[in-house]
Amino acid sequence: MNLRFVYGCLLLFARITPALAQTPPPPIAIETEHISLVLTVGGNQKLYQTYLGAKLTEADKQLLPKPGPFDAYAPAPNEAYVPAGTDNLFEPAIRVVHADGNPGLALAFADVKTSQTGDNLTTTTVHLRDPVYPVDVLLHFAAYQKEDVIKTWTEIKHREKKPVVLTQYASAMLRLHAPHYWLTQLHGDWASEAKETQSELTSGLKVIDSKLGTRPSWYHTPSFLVALDKPATETSGEVLAGTLAWTGNFRLAFEVDNLNTLRMLPGINPYASEYTLPANQSFVTPEFIFTYSTTGKGQASRNLHRWARRQGGTLDGTQPRLTLLNNWETTYAKFTEPRLDSLIGDAAKLGVDLFLLDDGWFGNKFPRNNDKAGLGDWQPNKTKLPNGIGHLVQTATKADIKFGIWVEPEAVNPKSELYSKHPDWILRLPKRPEDLSRSQLVLDLNNPKVQDFVYNTVDGLLSQNVGYIKWDNCRMITNAYSQYLGKDQSHLYIGYVQGLYKVLGRLRQKYPHLPMMLCAGGGSRADYGALKYFTEFWTSDNTDAFERVFIQWGFLNFFPANTLASHVTNWNPQHTLKFRTDVAMMGKLGYDIDVAKLSADEQQFSQQVVKDYKRLSPVIWQGDLFRLRSPYEGNQVALMYVDEAQRNAVAFGYNLHTRFHEAVIPVKLQGLDPAKRYKVTEINLMPGQKSDLPAHGQTYSGDYLMKVGLLLSDGEAKQLTSHVLELTAE
Ligand code: GLA
Numbered sequence: 076m077n078l079r080f081v082y083g084c085l086l087l088f089a090r091i092t093p094a095l096a097q098t099p100p101p102p103i104a105i106e107t108e109h110i111s112l113v114l115t116v117g118g119n120q121k122l123y124q125t126y127l128g129a130k131l132t133e134a135d136k137q138l139l140p141k142p143g144p145f146d147a148y149a150p151a152p153n154e155a156y157v158p159a160g161t162d163n164l165f166e167p168a169i170r171v172v173h174a175d176g177n178p179g180l181a182l183a184f185a186d187v188k189t190s191q192t193g194d195n196l197t198t199t200t201v202h203l204r205d206p207v208y209p210v211d212v213l214l215h216f217a218a219y220q221k222e223d224v225i226k227t228w229t230e231i232k233h234r235e236k237k238p239v240v241l242t243q244y245a246s247a248m249l250r251l252h253a254p255h256y257w258l259t260q261l262h263g264d265w266a267s268e269a270k271e272t273q274s275e276l277t278s279g280l281k282v283i284d285s286k287l288g289t290r291p292s293w294y295h296t297p298s299f300l301v302a303l304d305k306p307a308t309e310t311s312g313e314v315l316a317g318t319l320a321w322t323g324n325f326r327l328a329f330e331v332d333n334l335n336t337l338r339m340l341p342g343i344n345p346y347a348s349e350y351t352l353p354a355n356q357s358f359v360t361p362e363f364i365f366t367y368s369t370t371g372k373g374q375a376s377r378n379l380h381r382w383a384r385r386q387g388g389t390l391d392g393t394q395p396r397l398t399l400l401n402n403w404e405t406t407y408a409k410f411t412e413p414r415l416d417s418l419i420g421d422a423a424k425l426g427v428d429l430f431l432l433d434d435g436w437f438g439n440k441f442p443r444n445n446d447k448a449g450l451g452d453w454q455p456n457k458t459k460l461p462n463g464i465g466h467l468v469q470t471a472t473k474a475d476i477k478f479g480i481w482v483e484p485e486a487v488n489p490k491s492e493l494y495s496k497h498p499d500w501i502l503r504l505p506k507r508p509e510d511l512s513r514s515q516l517v518l519d520l521n522n523p524k525v526q527d528f529v530y531n532t533v534d535g536l537l538s539q540n541v542g543y544i545k546w547d548n549c550r551m552i553t554n555a556y557s558q559y560l561g562k563d564q565s566h567l568y569i570g571y572v573q574g575l576y577k578v579l580g581r582l583r584q585k586y587p588h589l590p591m592m593l594c595a596g597g598g599s600r601a602d603y604g605a606l607k608y609f610t611e612f613w614t615s616d617n618t619d620a621f622e623r624v625f626i627q628w629g630f631l632n633f634f635p636a637n638t639l640a641s642h643v644t645n646w647n648p649q650h651t652l653k654f655r656t657d658v659a660m661m662g663k664l665g666y667d668i669d670v671a672k673l674s675a676d677e678q679q680f681s682q683q684v685v686k687d688y689k690r691l692s693p694v695i696w697q698g699d700l701f702r703l704r705s706p707y708e709g710n711q712v713a714l715m716y717v718d719e720a721q722r723n724a725v726a727f728g729y730n731l732h733t734r735f736h737e738a739v740i741p742v743k744l745q746g747l748d749p750a751k752r753y754k755v756t757e758i759n760l761m762p763g764q765k766s767d768l769p770a771h772g773q774t775y776s777g778d779y780l781m782k783v784g785l786l787l788s789d790g791e792a793k794q795l796t797s798h799v800l801e802l803t804a805e
Pocket of ligand 1: 403433434446481547549594595596597613615616
C-alpha cells in the first residue's frame, strides 16, 4: 500500500475523530401544520437535509435514512448549506475567501435554538461553524403554522483578523427528490409582465436572474413554482412555491444532479458583488419565503396570500385599501390646477376614496412636461400648480376624499437642477458617456446624503397631508459606478438595496400606515422585500383588459389580490367598459379614465361598481383565491374568491378571444361549504341590462355548485365579454 495514502488516512482520521466522538443530536424538524423540513446532523458533524415535503409523524421522522455513507468517491449529496472549496461538487450555497486567501469553507453543526412566538410562529436557528477558521453561519427558519409558510434566511459572520470576502451567499439551499421537476417562472418585459412559462428541469443548472439593479423584475421575477413528478394542476400535485424578498439583483439557481436530486438556491445575485465582510459584522441574506402543497398550485398560492396578508408580507395586509382615480392616462403631464380640481370632483362623484396625481407636477427651471426633464426637482411647478400641493389637498378634503401623489425619488434627469447641484450623487461610470434610459439616471442610494434626500422628498410631501404615495422607479442600473463607494465598487448593488430599505424603514417609522403603491415603470418591482413597506404594486403599464387577465393571473400565483393595483383605463377603448371593469375588479380596483367623458349609463354603472366593490372587497382582498379556468388553457377564464367563513364569494368569468360556436361548459366552483345554500346574483350589469345567466337569482347548495357548477358565460361566449357573480350564503 502506498505510504502517502496511509499517512493521508491517518491524518483524516485524526481530524474527524473528535467529531465522531460526539453523538449527533436528534433530527431538527422545521414544521408547519402540513409541511416538514428535516435537517439531520451526520456522524461527521455536518448538517444534511433529510426531508422536505408533506408533514411526517414523529415516528416516521425517526425512520428517515441517516446521512452518509461518507465515502472517498463523492461527498454525501444533501448537505444542508453546501460551502465551496472543500469537498463540494455542485453549485455551492456559500463561498468564502478567508483573510489569509484560503478559498475553502467547511461547516460543522454547532448548536440549534428553537423558540415559539404565540401559537403560530416557531423560529429555529441552526448554528454552523467552520472547524478551522472562526466563521459562523446561522441558518434561520421562521415557520408559520397556520399559513404553512416557512421563511428562511442566512447570516454569515466571522472573527478573522482581517475581512473575509463572500463570493456566494444564497439565502437558502433546499432539495427535492423526484423523477421529474416542472418549473413555472414569471417573465416578461415592459407592458407584458408576469408571463407564466413551465418547463421541465433536466440534468444541470438553470439560472433565472436579474442584473438590472433598481428595476429587478423587469424581465424575470424572483418567484417560482416547482411541481414534482408531473406538471401540477390547480387542485392536484405536489408543488413548492417560493419567492425571494429582495428588491435588487437576484439569482434563482436550480440544479439537477447525478442522483436526480433538485437543489434550489435562491439568493442575491453575486454578479459584480463580491462582498467584503469585516470581523464581527453580520452579512444577512434576504428572506426566502416558501410553501409546499400536496394539492396543487391553488393551495400553494392561497398559503402565500394568507401569509402575505397576515404575517407582514405586505404592509397592513388585513386592512382596507383605498379605491382611487388616477389622472395619468387622462392628462399625462399636461394639466392645470382647475383641471385637477375638476378631476378631484370627478373622483368624488365616482365614489372612490382617493385622487392620485401622477407624473408632471414638479420642476420649475426644468418643468416636467414630459419624461425628458425635471426629475429630481420635487417642487411643484408654479405655472401648473400656482397654489402648490396644499391647494389640491384642500380640494380633495372638501370633496371628502384623500389626495395622493406620484414620485420617482431615486432618479434624476440631466435636465434638472439636482443634476447640476449634486453630480456626485449619480450612478455613472467615469470616462464613459452617460447611459440614459427614459432620459434619466439613477441616484446613488449607497450615499447617506442621497438617502436623506429621498427621505426628505417623500417626508416633505407627506407633511402636507398627502394621503397616498405612488413610488415609481422607471429605470435599471447600467454604467454602474458609485462615486460614494470610490475604489471598491463591489458593494454597489447590495448597498443600493440596503440604502433603499433604510429610507423606507425611516418613512415607515414616521408614517407606519400610510398607503403606498410600488411601481417600477409597470410591474418591475414585484417582490416581498419591497412589499413589507408598500400596500400594493402597479402590475403593469399595460391596462388593456385582455392583457391584464394574463398579467394579473401570473402575479396572483404569489401575491394576494389586495396588492395588485388594477385600474380601469382607456388603453384599449375597443373593450367595453364592463369588460375592463370586471377585469380590474379581480384585483385592487382603481380608475385611470376621464370620468367626464363616460356616458350617463357608464357613469351610473361605474358608481354602482364602486359601491359593490366596497361591499365585496373584504372577500376579494381577504378571501381565498380559487383559479378555476386558466387563460393559458383556454379562451374562457374563471376565478373566484371565498371568504374565510365561506359565507360570501365572488366569481369572475372572462371570455377572451373565443371561437365561433365555442362550447360553454359549466364551471365547477371551489372553496364553498357543501352544506350551505348560496344565492347567486349577477352584478356589474349596465343600467337596464338583464342577466343572461341562468343561475342569476337562483339558490344552490355549495355541494351542487362544486359538483355540477354553473355557467359563467352566456351561451354564445362572445369575445371579450365577462360576468361577475356574487354568492351569498342564506
Ligand atoms: C411609469 C408608470 C406609469 C406612470 C408613468 C409616469 O411608466 O408605470 O404608471 O406613472 O411612469 O411617467
